[in-house]
Amino acid sequence: MTQRRDLQALIDAAPVGKMQWRVIICCFLVVMLDGFDTAAIGFIAPDIRTHWQLSASELAPLFGAGLLGLTAGALLCGPLADRFGRKRVIELCVALFGALSLLSAFSPDIETLVLLRFLTGLGLGGAMPNTITMTSEYLPARRRGALVTLMFCGFTLGSAMGGIVSAQLVPLIGWHGILALGGILPLMLFFGLLFALPESPRWQVRRQLPQAVVARTVSAITGDRYHDTQFFLHETAAAAKGSIRQLFAGRQLVITLMLWVVFFMSLLIIYLLSSWMPTLLNHRGIDLQQASWVTAAFQVGGTLGALLLGVLMDRLNPFRVLAVSYALGAVCIVMIGLSENGLWLMALAIFGTGIGISGSQVGLNALTATLYPTQSRATGGELVERHWTLRGHCWFALRRHDDGPQFLFRYVVFCHCYSGGYQRGNAYPADGGCPPFDFCT
Numbered sequence: 001m002t003q004r005r006d007l008q009a010l011i012d013a014a015p016v017g018k019m020q021w022r023v024i025i026c027c028f029l030v031v032m033l034d035g036f037d038t039a040a041i042g043f044i045a046p047d048i049r050t051h052w053q054l055s056a057s058e059l060a061p062l063f064g065a066g067l068l069g070l071t072a073g074a075l076l077c078g079p080l081a082d083r084f085g086r087k088r089v090i091e092l093c094v095a096l097f098g099a100l101s102l103l104s105a106f107s108p109d110i111e112t113l114v115l116l117r118f119l120t121g122l123g124l125g126g127a128m129p130n131t132i133t134m135t136s137e138y139l140p141a142r143r144r145g146a147l148v149t150l151m152f153c154g155f156t157l158g159s160a161m162g163g164i165v166s167a168q169l170v171p172l173i174g175w176h177g178i179l180a181l182g183g184i185l186p187l188m189l190f191f192g193l194l195f196a197l198p199e200s201p202r203w204q205v206r207r208q209l210p211q212a213v214v215a216r217t218v219s220a221i222t223g224d225r226y227h228d229t230q231f232f233l234h235e236t237a238a239a240a241k242g243s244i245r246q247l248f249a250g251r252q253l254v255i256t257l258m259l260w261v262v263f264f265m266s267l268l269i270i271y272l273l274s275s276w277m278p279t280l281l282n283h284r285g286i287d288l289q290q291a292s293w294v295t296a297a298f299q300v301g302g303t304l305g306a307l308l309l310g311v312l313m314d315r316l317n318p319f320r321v322l323a324v325s326y327a328l329g330a331v332c333i334v335m336i337g338l339s340e341n342g343l344w345l346m347a348l349a350i351f352g353t354g355i356g357i358s359g360s361q362v363g364l365n366a367l368t369a370t371l372y373p374t375q376s377r378a379t380g381g382e383l384v385e386r387h388w389t390l391r392g393h394c395w396f397a398l399r400r401h402d403d404g405p406q407f408l409f410r411y412v413v414f415c416h417c418y419s420g421g422y423q424r425g426n427a428y429p430a431d432g433g434c435p436p437f438d439f440c441t
Helices: 007-013 020-051 054-082 086-104 111-139 141-196 199-207 212-222 251-283 288-315 316-339 343-368 373-385 387-400 405-421
Strands: 003-006 228-232
Touching: 003 007, 003 212, 007 141, 007 212, 007 228, 020 086, 020 111, 020 212, 020 288, 020 316, 054 086, 054 111, 054 251, 086 111, 086 141, 111 141, 111 199, 111 343, 141 288, 141 343, 141 387, 199 212, 199 228, 212 228, 212 387, 212 405, 251 288, 288 316, 288 343, 316 343
Parallel strands: 003 228
Antiparallel strands: none
16 A cells, blocks of 8 residues: 655654765765855966956956856756756756866967856856755755755865965966866766765655655665655645746745845855955955965855854754844954955954855855745745846946955945845745745844
């Protein structure tokens, strides 16, 4: 006789075992290389500028193209992952940004490099949010926040490695070598993912794959065997056409719009500091090696902040935890703007900003994955994370930067005031039946 079992209840009741850790490690490696490739362009930008004798305004499209690619990749890969599976899309994205980053190392001019960075961004933008979705769907609710945050620390760690590696290797292998390294490593990882990364059990149930296939995946998670078992999910019924429409239906509309605001402001701060800080410091006479180390402090702080916030978010109201963290980050941003004549004071302020801003972004990523139902989770997470980052980020990246660092920090502080103000709220269930946010400004 066929028995019906609630998939999420089985996952929640199971301990975090080998299968879950395998997924966490695979996704950790993906986002680590994603972070390395995303951040490396900022660290090698001063060397690229010198190599081709570029002005700041001529260099700016290099950052804008990458951000445009990130957005386009996320918007494209979200629906693809909801339709064809998390595993396939993650593997495709890793192969894509690895191959194109390697090809970028042989760019003959800035125009070719800009085009290749856009294409590389397609893979970078599609990989990162899908790893969050994949990891969250393998974990029990009681451990989800901390472990998804731990996994995503790979991104901040990879970004920090981009600075540390650039500081040591650019004098030896140049910016071409850094891009080549950022391409070879993902291609090596791609072949490992083909064998090591499993498919999401929630996606398998959602797409009505054969129950024997689902049973094998669930057995690997729980350690039990399931014969004549039909797995199901307690979720809101899917919309008749596509998963994007669900993001704006009923209560999900409030969630989606408010998350857009928060992600727009938060990611803008992160991208501006990561992309332009080495160039601004180098423009002030600080050599590239020192500038890379100082900027890497932002990502190191983000890694430590993410670990701390992951624990606090599991124990306390996650929205209030993020609101406090963003407020502390705001203080550190002001300190950066006031520390123009003290390199070590600036490094300390950048480290604190990493804890408050980059760490909060990791926690926000983990939280977002719980606010949408399975059928639109990848689409929702990626659309939220990328859509409203596009206008502001590309505007700043493409404009002339003759205003100097003062403009950068005035703009960052303005955006940060908004991102922190929208964080206060209540916890929400993962079934899509979320009450409206209790936002404050």
